[in-house]
Amino acid sequence: xxxxxxxxxxxxxxxxxxxxxxxxxxxxxxxxxxxxxxxxxxxxxxxxxxxxxxxxxxxxxxxxxxxxxxxxxxxxxxxxxxxxxxxxxxxxxxxxxxxxxxxxxxxxxxxxxxxxxxxxx
Numbered sequence: 001x002x003x004x005x006x007x008x009x010x011x012x013x014x015x016x017x018x019x020x021x022x023x024x025x026x027x028x029x030x031x032x033x034x035x036x037x038x039x040x041x042x043x044x045x046x047x048x049x050x051x052x053x054x055x056x057x058x059x060x061x062x063x064x065x066x067x068x069x070x071x072x073x074x075x076x077x078x079x080x081x082x083x084x085x086x087x088x089x090x091x092x093x094x095x096x097x098x099x100x101x102x103x104x105x106x107x108x109x110x111x112x113x114x115x116x117x118x119x120x121x
């Protein structure tokens with residue numbers, strides 16, 4: 001990481017940055033996973049989520065976008081064979097992929113983003 005919450009994707013011009021809300025989401029995911037599946041699993045899953053954000057920054061732009069938030073992209077992240085996963089809700093620019101929220105696939109994204117909002121800081 002170059003700065004707190006910021007990672008430079010190798011071979012890409014896009015920097016991956018997690019907003020404060022996304023960082024809180026990751027902390028909650030870590031706590032939940034550690035409680036139910038152990039610390040090692042929690043660390044592996046957070047590494048996996050971050051790696052998927054970096055891969056998305058290097059690849060073509062995601063095509064999913066919540067209807068109510070056309071300026072955002074959804075990046076579906078889940079382990080092979082898993083029933084559920086997480087959406088990396090991101091704002092893409094030419095130089096950055098800003099993850100604004102990390103939300104479970106079973107959550108109602110539009111109500112979460114509409115009620116709680118999102119920020120890119």
